[in-house]
Amino acid sequence: MTVDEFAKVLRGDLTLVEDGFYEGNRTGYWARFESKGLRYWYSVSNTSERIAAQLVAEAITAPDRHIQRSKPYHDGEGFEATVRSGRHHYMLGHGNNRARILNRAGRT
DSSP: OOHHHHHHHHTSOOEEEEEEEEOSSSOEEEEEEEETTEEEEEEEESOSSOOOHHHHHHHHTSTTOEEEEEEEOTTSSEEEEEEEETTEEEEEEEESOHHHHHHHTTOO
């Protein structure tokens, strides 16, 4: 998967599974979705507002974006990327192992 392919998924038919806000060094928003039986998630730094999937898709495909990393998981069962666009960092992920997804997010 590539960042552009991830954006195409965000523009398609998604079901929101859960979302919320995080705090730490920065505040941000995160969301988890399903599409065609597959799991996707993103987080957006430096925001206290919900950011719709369509807006994330626009930001991560903007001409001035900077893809800081984009790679498969170490076991080849998913995808993760970090994209800087505007004043936000967008952390993107895709995978099918629910336990692994929740563990990576610090949840059970």
